[in-house]
Amino acid sequence: MKLSKEQVIDQAYKVGLMDIGFTTAEKFTSQKEILDSRRESYEWTYKAGWPVLEGTDPKTFLENAKSIIVVVEPYFSEAFPPSMVGKFGRCYQDDDRITKDNLVPRLISFLKYLGANGIKSKPPFHMPHRLSAARAGLGTFGKNNFFYSNKLARKSSWVLPVPIIVDHEFSPDEPTIEVGCPKWCKNACIAACPTGALNSPNKIEPRKCISFLTYYSEDIPPPEVREQMGMWVYGCDRCQDVCPRNQSWMAQELPVNERVAAKEKHFSLPKLLHMDRQYYESNVFPHMFYTPAEDLWRWHMNVARSIGNSLDSEYVPDLIRAFQENGDERVKSMCAWALGRIGGEQAKVALEGFLGQSEGRVQEEVKQAIEKIAN
Ligand code: SF4
Ligand code: SF4
Incomplete structure (x- = not known):
């Protein structure tokens, strides 16, 4: 005798999962x-080896798939440190897919319960998780493509749906x-998207x-995008931050998320700009892991751009040091751009010194940075 739906729901709540639906x-x-x-817009996912197309058929993951159980977890239950908000997407600040110290143990406990009762289950990574949750009646979409819970976090989008395929009906x-946006919202998310990605x-x-x-760019972003990318180092919450459907949750005074507060010291911009592989693997990768350690240049480059957009001259010595010490021309180029963006005498003198020591694209970036300061 397999489990009833009610027994599964009871167990989900018992292990600390917050909402559950079935499709x-x-x-x-x-x-x-x-x-x-x-196809063209998503070609990169195929090249990266992600089976997103195959992920539209649950039987790809579990041959005898009969139902999908979807659980929803709010990831913004507590406040994030102000120094990390606006630089690191909130959903990554407390992501425990590697550290396994928050949601993962509760999910494992739930899957074990299903298994102990004769139900095979599979929580696949490449299945349309937001669409699964809406199909299971757990919430609606925003025009920003995010999923808004019907129940959690004051019906906001600060939630993570996790689909679990099972071989029991x-x-x-x-x-x-459906799209649940109020008619009076004048598409604030689309207007606020800095790069026009949400078009x-x-x-x-x-x-x-x-x-x-x-996370994925293979080269330095073109100059016209660098300002638009603002202070974001990893991810972006802009189209959720401006959404009126999220304001009720965001207006609260929440207790600090202690897990994130404990890692805050590792995420200062200067430390990230100068970090070596060991630092990255110990302090950053366990929480934000879409970039392999071999591509550490991407983190350095993102941080240099974020620092440039801070317009804070306190960071000029760090940019000078990173230009001198980092061997990657994409990082050097972004350091030069950031110095030009911040400007000032110290940045100008440093850039003039770099001109004779550099060549190719780096030299070109240095020249443009000097011109920017002069103008
Ligand atoms: S996450 Fe940022 S860049 Fe991406 S669509 Fe939303 S606002 Fe635009
Ligand atoms: S900003 Fe407006 S249009 Fe965009 S998701 Fe929110 S409510 Fe919908």
Whole structure:
């Protein structure tokens, strides 16, 4: 005798999961159509070896898939340190997929319970998790493509849906696949997107999104995007920060998230700008792991750009040091750009000194930075 839906729901709450819904294991055909029609925009996912297209069929992950259980976890229950907000996407600040000290043990306990009762389960990474949650009746979409809970975090988007495919059939909940935005909102998310990645309701060009650019870009972003990327080092919350559907949650005074506060000291911009591989692997990668250690240049480059956009001349000595010590021309180039962006006499003198020591694209960036200060 397999478990009833009520028993599964009870157990989810018992292990500390916050919301749960059920849907069928049917294919996500609408998602497949979007991916097929926008192949060029998502080509990079195939190159990266992510089976997003295959992920639209739950049977890819579990042959005898019958239902999908979706649990939803709020990730912004407590306040994040102000020094990290606006630089690191909130959902990554307390991501325990590697450290396994928060959500993961609760999920494992839940999956073990299913297994002990004869139900095979699989929580796949590349399945449309937001669409699964809406199909399970747990919330609606915003025009920014985020999922808004019907219940948690004051119905905001500060939640993470986790789909779990199972080989046992449960009666599905009523789907809520719809956009739940108030008519009076004048598409604040689209207007606020700094790079124009979110270009119309529910349509994003992923390759222009700051999140993509900070984790996956293979080269230095073009000059016209660097200012737009602002202070973000890893991820971007801008289209959620401006959303009126999120303001009720954000207006509260919340207790500090102690897990994040404990790691805050490792995430100061100068430390990240100068970090070596050992520092990265010990202090950063366990929490924000989309960039392999071999691509540490990307972190250095993102931090240099963020520092440039801070316009804070306190950082000029750090940029000078990073230019001198870092051997990667993408990092050197961004340090030069950042010095030009901050400006001032110290930055100008340093850049003039770098001119004769550099060549190629780095020298070009140095020249442009000097010109910027002169103008
Ligand atoms: S995450 Fe940032 S860059 Fe990406 S769509 Fe939202 S506002 Fe635009
Ligand atoms: S900003 Fe407005 S349009 Fe965008 S998701 Fe929020 S409510 Fe919807």
